[in-house]
Amino acid sequence: MAKSPEHVLVVEDLRVHYDTQAGVIKAVDGVSFEIKRGEIVGLAGESGSGKTTTALAVMKLLPSNARIVSGRILLSGTDVVPLDEDEMRRIRWNKVSMVFQGAMNALNPVLRVGDQIAEVLIEKKGYGKEEAMERVRELFSLVGIDPSRVRDYPHEFSGGMRQRAIIAMAIALNPDLVIADEPVTALDVVVQSKVLELLKQLRDKLGISVLLITHDLSVIAETCDRTAIMYAGRIVEYGDTVELFSNSLHPYTKALISAFPSITGERRTFEPIRGDPPNMLEVPPGCPFHPRCPKRFEPCDKEEPRLIEINPGHWVACHLVGGR
Amino acid sequence: MVESLLQVENLRVWFPARTGILAALRGERRYVKAVDGVSFDIKKKEVVCLVGESGSGKTTVARAILRLIEPTDGRVLFEGRDILSFSKRELREWRKEAQIIFQDPYESLDPRMSIYDILAEPLRVNKVVGNSEEEYERITRALEDVRLVPPEDFMVRFPHELSGGQRQRVAIARALILMPKFVVADEPVSMLDASIRIQILSLMEELRQKYGLTYLFITHDLAQARYTGDRIVVMYLGRVMEIGPTEDVIQKPLHPYTKVLLSHVPVPDPIVARSRQKIEVPGETPSPIDLPPGCRFWPRCPFMTERCKEVEPNLKEVGPGRFVACHLVS
Amino acid sequence: MSRAAVRRRTLFKRISSFWQLYKASKLGVFGLAVMVAFGLIAALAPFLTPYDPGDFVGKPLESPSLKHPLGTDQMGRDLLSRLIYGTRISLAVGLSASAMAVLIGAVIGLVSGYFGGIVDMVLMRITDVFIQLPTLPLMLIFVAILGKGIFNIILVIAILGWTPTARMVRSQTLSLKERPFVEAARAIGASDLHILARHIAPNVVPLIFANAAISVVNAVLSESFLSFLGFGDPRVPSWGMLLYYARLAGATVNGYWWFIIPPGVAIMLLALGFACINYSLDQILNPRLRRR
Numbered sequence: 001m002a003k004s005p006e007h008v009l010v011v012e013d014l015r016v017h018y019d020t021q022a023g024v025i026k027a028v029d030g031v032s033f034e035i036k037r038g039e040i041v042g043l044a045g046e047s048g049s050g051k052t053t054t055a056l057a058v059m060k061l062l063p064s065n066a067r068i069v070s071g072r073i074l075l076s077g078t079d080v081v082p083l084d085e086d087e088m089r090r091i092r093w094n095k096v097s098m099v100f101q102g103a104m105n106a107l108n109p110v111l112r113v114g115d116q117i118a119e120v121l122i123e124k125k126g127y128g129k130e131e132a133m134e135r136v137r138e139l140f141s142l143v144g145i146d147p148s149r150v151r152d153y154p155h156e157f158s159g160g161m162r163q164r165a166i167i168a169m170a171i172a173l174n175p176d177l178v179i180a181d182e183p184v185t186a187l188d189v190v191v192q193s194k195v196l197e198l199l200k201q202l203r204d205k206l207g208i209s210v211l212l213i214t215h216d217l218s219v220i221a222e223t224c225d226r227t228a229i230m231y232a233g234r235i236v237e238y239g240d241t242v243e244l245f246s247n248s249l250h251p252y253t254k255a256l257i258s259a260f261p262s263i264t265g266e267r268r269t270f271e272p273i274r275g276d277p278p279n280m281l282e283v284p285p286g287c288p289f290h291p292r293c294p295k296r297f298e299p300c301d302k303e304e305p306r307l308i309e310i311n312p313g314h315w316v317a318c319h320l321v322g323g324r
Numbered sequence: 325m326v327e328s329l330l331q332v333e334n335l336r337v338w339f340p341a342r343t344g345i346l347a348a349l350r351g352e353r354r355y356v357k358a359v360d361g362v363s364f365d366i367k368k369k370e371v372v373c374l375v376g377e378s379g380s381g382k383t384t385v386a387r388a389i390l391r392l393i394e395p396t397d398g399r400v401l402f403e404g405r406d407i408l409s410f411s412k413r414e415l416r417e418w419r420k421e422a423q424i425i426f427q428d429p430y431e432s433l434d435p436r437m438s439i440y441d442i443l444a445e446p447l448r449v450n451k452v453v454g455n456s457e458e459e460y461e462r463i464t465r466a467l468e469d470v471r472l473v474p475p476e477d478f479m480v481r482f483p484h485e486l487s488g489g490q491r492q493r494v495a496i497a498r499a500l501i502l503m504p505k506f507v508v509a510d511e512p513v514s515m516l517d518a519s520i521r522i523q524i525l526s527l528m529e530e531l532r533q534k535y536g537l538t539y540l541f542i543t544h545d546l547a548q549a550r551y552t553g554d555r556i557v558v559m560y561l562g563r564v565m566e567i568g569p570t571e572d573v574i575q576k577p578l579h580p581y582t583k584v585l586l587s588h589v590p591v592p593d594p595i596v597a598r599s600r601q602k603i604e605v606p607g608e609t610p611s612p613i614d615l616p617p618g619c620r621f622w623p624r625c626p627f628m629t630e631r632c633k634e635v636e637p638n639l640k641e642v643g644p645g646r647f648v649a650c651h652l653v654s
Numbered sequence: 655m656s657r658a659a660v661r662r663r664t665l666f667k668r669i670s671s672f673w674q675l676y677k678a679s680k681l682g683v684f685g686l687a688v689m690v691a692f693g694l695i696a697a698l699a700p701f702l703t704p705y706d707p708g709d710f711v712g713k714p715l716e717s718p719s720l721k722h723p724l725g726t727d728q729m730g731r732d733l734l735s736r737l738i739y740g741t742r743i744s745l746a747v748g749l750s751a752s753a754m755a756v757l758i759g760a761v762i763g764l765v766s767g768y769f770g771g772i773v774d775m776v777l778m779r780i781t782d783v784f785i786q787l788p789t790l791p792l793m794l795i796f797v798a799i800l801g802k803g804i805f806n807i808i809l810v811i812a813i814l815g816w817t818p819t820a821r822m823v824r825s826q827t828l829s830l831k832e833r834p835f836v837e838a839a840r841a842i843g844a845s846d847l848h849i850l851a852r853h854i855a856p857n858v859v860p861l862i863f864a865n866a867a868i869s870v871v872n873a874v875l876s877e878s879f880l881s882f883l884g885f886g887d888p889r890v891p892s893w894g895m896l897l898y899y900a901r902l903a904g905a906t907v908n909g910y911w912w913f914i915i916p917p918g919v920a921i922m923l924l925a926l927g928f929a930c931i932n933y934s935l936d937q938i939l940n941p942r943l944r945r946r
C-alpha cells in the first residue's frame with residue numbers, strides 16, 4: 001500500500017492486545033488500511049471485531065490495560081505509535097478528532113453548547129473569547145444548526161442537533177481526519193440520514209476525511225467510499241464500497257450483507273450464519289471465521305489466510321480466493 | 325374470514341406532564357399524549373409489525389395492550405373480551421395467554437437467578453405444574469425449543485455466562501413456557517449483532533408456526549419489518565398513519581410520512597443508496613406535548629394543505645385491508 | 655438430572671464465584687481471617703481460659719507474670735481470661751445488634767422504595783428524624799432509663815443504627831424497581847410480594863451484607879464506648895468494661911499498661927477486620943453490577 005502525503009491515515013500491521021484477568025485478548029491482530037484526503041472509509045464489523053479498538057489506537061486513547069504491540073499508525077505522515085502523551089495532545093483535535101459512541105449524550109448539561117465548543121478553540125489554539133464564539137457560529141452554520149442557538153443548553157437541543165454539535169466540535173480545528181464511532185445508532189431514520197449527509201458534505205466542501213466505524217452495513221452503503229470488513233481483530237475484506245457489495249468475495253462479507261434486510265430489492269428469506277461471534281479469549285486457529293463458514297475446506301483451520309489484492313483495490317483474506 | 329385475536333379500539337395513554345404553578349392554579353393540565361386514539365387489529369396466527377420512530381408511542385401501545393401500563397381510555401379486545409375491564413384475578417389468568425419479549429437481553433433477565441429459575445418462575449407464579457419432575461420436564465423442553473442444548477448444561481448457568489443471543493433465547497423460552505396464544509416482541513433483536521439477528525428471528529418464526537402463535541413485533545426498523553411482518557402498522561406521534569399488508573406498504577406507501585420514512589431508511593446497497601432521491605423534510609419529530617391542531621405530521625409534510633392544519637384526519641379504509649389517515653388520500 | 659441437582663449445582667456456583675471474587679482482595683481475606691479467629695476464640699473460650707473471668711484469683715493489680723500473662727485487675731481477676739471471654743461479648747453484641755439494625759433498615763428501605771407514595775414519604779420522614787438524633791447522648795439516656803444490661807445495650811444500638819441501611823436499601827430498591835427484569839416478572843403475573851422477595855431482595859442482599867459489616871464496627875465501638883463511660887453491664891466482661899475498670903483504677907496515670915492496651919488493641923482489631931470485610935464487599939458490589 002502506497003504511503004504519501006495525500007494519505008491522511010495509514011495503518012500498517014497494527015496489533016493491539018488487552019490484558020485481562022481471564023487472559024490476553026488480541027483485539028486487533030494485524031490490521032492494515034489507509035485513508036486518502038477527502039475520503040470516507042468505513043470500518044464495519046460486529047461487536048468484538050476490533051473496530052473501536054482500532055479507532056482508539058489511532059487516537060492513542062486506549063484504556064490502561066491495552067497496549068499497541070506492534071505496527072505503525074501514520075497520521076499525515078507521522079507515526080504516532082512512539083509518541084508520548086504530550087505530543088499526542090498536540091495532534092488530537094488538530095490533525096485528528098473523534099466523535100465517540102454516545103458522545104451526544106456526553107455534553108456537559110450545565111454548560112451552554114456554544115461554550116463547550118469554544119473551549120476547544122480557546123484551549124487548543126489560544127483563541128480569544130469573542131473570536132472563538134464567532135468561529136462557533138460559523139461551525140454551527142457548517143453543520144446545519146441555527147447560529148443563533150450557540151447560547152442554548154444541551155437539553156434544549158434535539159438528539160440530531162446534539163450530534164451535529166458534537167461534529168462541529170470535532171471539526172473546529174480543521175482536522176485532516178475525523179473518526180466517527182457509531183455516529184448515528186441512536187438516532188431516528190430521518191435524522192440519521194441527515195447526519196450522514198452532513199458527513200458527506202464535510203468531505204466535499206472541506207476535504208475532511210472520515211473513518212466511519214459501525215456495525216450497520218446500510219450506513220456503510222450510504223456513506224462510505226471504501227470499506228474494510230473486520231472479524232476477530234482482522235480485516236477479511238477491503239475495497240471500494242460498490243465493488244465490495246456487488247462482488248463480495250469473503251464468505252463472511254456475503255453472510256453479513258445478507259443479514260441486513262432491505263426495503264428495496266426482492267423480499268428474500270434468510271439463511272442465518274451458524275454459530276456465535278468468536279470468543280476473543282480463544283480465537284479459532286487458522287482463519288477465525290472457519291467454524292462458521294459454509295465454504296470452509298482443508299487449509300482453513302490450519303493456516304491463517306493473508307490479505308491479498310485480488311482485483312485492483314479489492315483485498316480479501318480467504319483461502320478460497322487467490323490461493324495460498 | 326380469519327377472526328381477530330386482538331382488537332385495539334381508540335386506545336389512549338396520556339401521562340400527566342409537569343405544569344407551571346400558575347397553570348396548575350388555573351386548573352390547566354398538560355399531558356404527554358403518548359398514545360392518542362390508536363386502532364388496529366391482529367388476526368389469529370398473524371405477525372403484525374408496529375413501526376415507528378422515537379416518540380411514536382409504539383412501545384407504550386405494546387405495554388398498554390398487556391396492561392403493563394394502564395391505558396387512559398379505549399378498548400382492547402382479546403378474543404372478544406375487553407381486557408381493560410378485567411378484575412385482578414381475570415388479569416392474572418389472562419397473563420398466561422399473552423406474553424412479552426423485551427428488547428434488552430442484558431437487562432430482562434434477573435442476574436441473580438439461574439436459567440432454571442428464570443424459566444421456572446412463570447410456572448411457579450401461575451401454579452401451572454404440580455411437582456418438581458414436571459417442572460424439570462417443561463424447562464428441558466423449553467430449552468430444547470430454543471436450541472439451547474444440552475439443556476442440563478444451560479439450566480445451571482447464570483445470565484452473565486451467556487451471550488446476548490443466548491440470553492434472548494432464554495427470554496423467548498420464558499415467554500413461551502406458559503403456552504401463550506399471543507406474544508409481543510419489543511425490538512427483540514435490535515441490541516444483538518447482525519449475524520445473530522436473523523438466527524433469532526428465524527427461531528421466532530419457527531416457533532410461531534410450531535405453536536400457532538400470533539405475534540406483535542415492535543420495531544423502528546422498516547427493513548426488519550419487511551421481513552418479519554404480514555402486515556405493518558405505521559405510527560407517528562401517538563396515532564396510526566397507515567396500515568396494510570407489508571409488501572404493499574413498502575412498495576406503494578400512501579401516507580406522506582411513510583413515504584418520507586421509506587426514502588430515508590438506509591439500504592445495504594451502495595448503488596441504490598447513491599441513486600435514490602430522498603424526500604426533504606425539515607426538523608425532527610417533535611415531542612408529544614402541546615401538539616398543534618390538525619394532522620400531527622403537517623409541520624413536516626411536504627404535501628400539506630390548509631385543511632391539514634385544522635382538521636385531524638381519521639384512519640380510513642382506502643382499499644382491502646389498506647388504511648390511511650391523510651386528507652390527500654381518499 | 656433433577657431440580658434438586660440443579661439447585662445444588664447452582665448454589666455451588668454462586669458460592670464459588672463469590673469466593674473467587676472475594677479472595678482477590680487481600681484486605682478482604684485478612685478481615686475474614688480476623689473474624690474467623692475471633693470467632694474461634696469466642697467459641698472455645700472456656701477451654702482457653704486458665705481461670706474463671708469472675709473469680710478473684712490473684713493479688714490486685716499485679717503486672718504480667720507467668721501465672722497471669724496479662725496481670726490482674728483491681729479486684730484480682732485474671733485479665734487474660736477476662737479478655738478472652740470478652741471476645742464472646744463483643745462478638746455477640748456486634749453481630750446481634752448489627753443484624754437487628756440491618757434487618758430493620760432493610761425492611762424499611764425495601765417497603766419504602768418499592769411502594770413509594772405516602773408509605774415512602776412517611777417512612778422517610780421517620781428515618782430523617784432518626785438520622786438527626788444524636789446517637790451517643792441518646793444511647794446514654796436510653797440505658798439510664800432502661801437500666802444497665804447487655805440486652806438493653808444491644809437494643810439501643812439497633813434502634814439507633816438502622817438509618818444508613820434504610821437509605822441505601824431504599825435507593826437501591828428505587829433503581830431496581832425500574833429494571834426490565836422486574837417488568838418481565840410483572841408480565842408473567844408475579845405479585846408485588848413475589849417481586850419484592852424474589853427479585854428485589856436478592857439483588858439488595860449483597861449491599862445489605864456490606865452494610866452489616868460496617869454496622870458491626872459501629873456496634874462494637876458503641877458498646878465499648880457505653881461501657882467505658884460506665885453505662886455498661888457490670889456483670890459481663892466486655893472489652894469496654896475492661897476499659898472501664900482500667901479507668902477506675904487510674905491505669906493511665908499509674909502506668910498499668912497491661913490493663914488498657916490489650917482490650918484497646920482487641921477492639922481495634924475486630925473493628926479493623928470488619929471494616930476490611932466491608933471494603934472488599936463494596937469493591938465486589940460495584941463492578942459486579944455493571945458486568946455484562
